[in-house]
Amino acid sequence: MSSISQTVQNRDIRQLGINPNHWYVVARSSEVTNKPIGVVLWQQAIALYRDNQGTVHALEDRCPHRQVKLSHGQVVGSDLECAYHGWRFDSSGECAAVPYLAENQKLPSCKIRSYPVKEQDGFIWLFLGDKTPTVEPLGLPEWDHLNYIATVSIINCQAHYSYLIENLMDMYHGHLHQDLQAWAEAALQDIDEDNHRVDAHYTAQSYYKINKIWSISQLFFPALRRLHPEPLDVSYIYPHWASKLGQDFKIYCLLCPINETQTKAYLVHFTSLNAFWRLHKLPIWFRRFVKDSLFGAAQKLLDGLVVQDVKMIEEEQQAYLQHPDRRNYELNRALVSVQKLMRSQFETSN
Numbered sequence: 001m002s003s004i005s006q007t008v009q010n011r012d013i014r015q016l017g018i019n020p021n022h023w024y025v026v027a028r029s030s031e032v033t034n035k036p037i038g039v040v041l042w043q044q045a046i047a048l049y050r051d052n053q054g055t056v057h058a059l060e061d062r063c064p065h066r067q068v069k070l071s072h073g074q075v076v077g078s079d080l081e082c083a084y085h086g087w088r089f090d091s092s093g094e095c096a097a098v099p100y101l102a103e104n105q106k107l108p109s110c111k112i113r114s115y116p117v118k119e120q121d122g123f124i125w126l127f128l129g130d131k132t133p134t135v136e137p138l139g140l141p142e143w144d145h146l147n148y149i150a151t152v153s154i155i156n157c158q159a160h161y162s163y164l165i166e167n168l169m170d171m172y173h174g175h176l177h178q179d180l181q182a183w184a185e186a187a188l189q190d191i192d193e194d195n196h197r198v199d200a201h202y203t204a205q206s207y208y209k210i211n212k213i214w215s216i217s218q219l220f221f222p223a224l225r226r227l228h229p230e231p232l233d234v235s236y237i238y239p240h241w242a243s244k245l246g247q248d249f250k251i252y253c254l255l256c257p258i259n260e261t262q263t264k265a266y267l268v269h270f271t272s273l274n275a276f277w278r279l280h281k282l283p284i285w286f287r288r289f290v291k292d293s294l295f296g297a298a299q300k301l302l303d304g305l306v307v308q309d310v311k312m313i314e315e316e317q318q319a320y321l322q323h324p325d326r327r328n329y330e331l332n333r334a335l336v337s338v339q340k341l342m343r344s345q346f347e348t349s350n
């Protein structure tokens with residue numbers, strides 16, 4: 001083992017960096033307009049804006065003139081104009097105009113960093129690495145699919161991303177959510193793992209069965225729910241997470257780690273309408289109407305789960321900061337695999 005990998009093995013997982021050579025989610029598509037916004041991805045302040053053609057761009061959120069935030073400026077054509085003295089930067093980060101430049105003065109060569117961005121499946125994906133991306137963003141094929149109803153919940157937690165991933169991979173924490181009736185009696189069966197992902201296969205009991213049109217109302221009325229066994233698969237597909245409960249539910253967690261003690265993430269829940277074969281015979285416009293009107297159907301459930309999880313995750317982080325050398329007791333071997341993957345991904349980027 002090289003000395004670098006020894007260092008990484010010994011490094012505290014709660015202080016681990018990220019592998020920047022991936023696509024991270026920095027915003028929802030709807031958040032990015034022709035009014036710039038500032039976001040932070042792993043300590044880097046980034047200005048996002050949509051140009052007059054509708055294309056999204058990402059620049060370092062710093063005007064090189066006086067270091068103020070470019071996200072406080074405005075979009076002019078495809079450029080971003082600083083609020084202070086009106087210097088403009090094109091989408092590659094090059095200074096494109098200074099309003100008071102004298103005839104004998106040249107434009108300053110003060111290029112700022114621009115980041116590769118993609119708008120896909122309702123989100124803005126940003127590649128943080130210096131190299132040309134060799135990977136693709138994680139796809140959410142259900143986002144535009146007429147048979148799936150989406151709900152999005154935003155996670156803002158004051159904790160290292162490892163706590164969130166461990167929470168999502170450890171299905172034994174159904175105990176915490178008993179009152180919300182998400183799943184019950186999880187039991188880990190098997191784990192598949194490689195350098196990019198960990199797939200943990202559990203069996204569990206699901207409360208929901210979406211097989212009749214009225215069964216969507218199970219999302220709202222607990223009395224209609226009946227426990228029944230379903231396979232529950234959870235996957236850490238670095239740096240994001242995806243899960244599947246039976247045939248009816250898919251959930252993604254799209255990560256935006258902010259720093260060592262702060263993580264933002266988007267939890268995206270899909271309820272499948274695949275069981276309603278009659279629905280598939282209806283006109284597309286009507287199916288789209290059904291999909292759009294039911295958007296957010298699982299909002300209460302999802303937001304409720306997030307509140308409970310965030311509380312626990314933040315307590316773990318606080319306890320760690322107070323006593324960094326206290327050891328945890330881990331019984332779930334999926335979490336051992338997950339920590340190994342976080343470490344190896346960080347290591348390959350160094």
Ligand code: FES
Pocket residue numbers: 063064065066067068082083084085086087
């Ligand atoms: S600080 Fe941005 S133009 Fe002067």
Ligand SMILES: [Fe+2]
Pocket residue numbers: 167173177305309
């Ligand atoms: Fe949870």
